[in-house]
Amino acid sequence: SSDLTQDPAVSVALGQTVRITCQGDSLRSYYASWYQQKPGQAPLLVIYNKNNRPSGIPDRFSGSSSGNTASLTITGAQAEDEADYYCNSRYNNGNHWLFGGGTKLTVL
Amino acid sequence: QVQLQESGPGLVKPSETLSLTCTVSGGSISSDYWSWIRQPPGKGLEWIGYISYSGSTNYHPSLKSRVTISEDTSKNQFSLRLKSVTAADTAVYYCARLTIVGPTSDFDYWGQGTLVTVSS
Numbered sequence: 001s002s003d004l005t006q007d008p009a010v011s012v013a014l015g016q017t018v019r020i021t022c023q024g025d026s027l028r029s030y031y032a033s034w035y036q037q038k039p040g041q042a043p044l045l046v047i048y049n050k051n052n053r054p055s056g057i058p059d060r061f062s063g064s065s066s067g068n069t070a071s072l073t074i075t076g077a078q079a080e081d082e083a084d085y086y087c088n089s090r091y092n093n094g095n096h097w098l099f100g101g102g103t104k105l106t107v108l
Numbered sequence: 109q110v111q112l113q114e115s116g117p118g119l120v121k122p123s124e125t126l127s128l129t130c131t132v133s134g135g136s137i138s139s140d141y142w143s144w145i146r147q148p149p150g151k152g153l154e155w156i157g158y159i160s161y162s163g164s165t166n167y168h169p170s171l172k173s174r175v176t177i178s179e180d181t182s183k184n185q186f187s188l189r190l191k192s193v194t195a196a197d198t199a200v201y202y203c204a205r206l207t208i209v210g211p212t213s214d215f216d217y218w219g220q221g222t223l224v225t226v227s228s
Contacts, residue, residue, distance in 0.1 A: 029211065030211050030212070030213070031213075033212075033213065033214035033215070035153075035215070042202055042219065042220055042221050043202075043215070044218075045214055045215060045216050048207075048214035049209070049212040049214070054216065086152065086153055088153075088155075088214070088215065089213075090213060095166060096155065096166065096168060096169065097143075097206075097213070098155060099153040099154065099155065100152070101152050102152045102153070
């Protein structure tokens with residue numbers, strides 16, 4: 001499949017660790033990037049090049065990849081991490097880009 | 109710090125053409141790739157296409173027949189035209205910089221987004 005599949009919703013207790021996954025055939029060839037989106041705001045890049053964080057992104061955010069699955073891990077989730085998270089990568093042909101359906105993270 | 113700002117009409121009639129412009133500051137559109145991405149209300153993100161530093165374009169297959177992305181390097185702007193719009197094109201439209209390095213790519217800078225509603 002050329003799609004990127006994410007769980008629609010995930011919850012985590014405050015201070016605990018949560019992993020958000022993204023599955024797709026294209027991830028065998030191309031790295032995923034991850035975006036955080038809060039209500040009414042533009043998406044914010046939080047992980048790129050598999051496991052790199054842009055300046056200003058807390059180090060509790062990390063990324064990993066194995067086979068056709070990319071993961072975003074938040075170690076010690078904070079209330080402000082409650083948001084929608086989207087993965088992104090290229091299609092298998094390398095010429096187009098696609099986003100996963102998004103995962104709504106709730107911090108309990 | 110690269111900044112992007114979308115501008116254009118917030119309301120477009122069905123069958124007409126949606127036109128938006130993205131003004132870039134703190135960076136040059138003569139380098140990198142510059143994309144449009146949209147998000148229907150309550151839904152996920154959809155990549156529309158890009159224009160490259162050399163002026164070449166690349167569009168989402170499902171929109172290719174209706175989309176044109178162009179640039180004005182003198183103003184450091186790039187634009188989106190989407191023709192024959194329907195209600196399904198109602199969305200927040202974002203412009204963003206796309207950085208590509210080998211197998212990795214990311215949209216590292218985004219505009220704030222602009223809501224375009226298709227309605228008569």
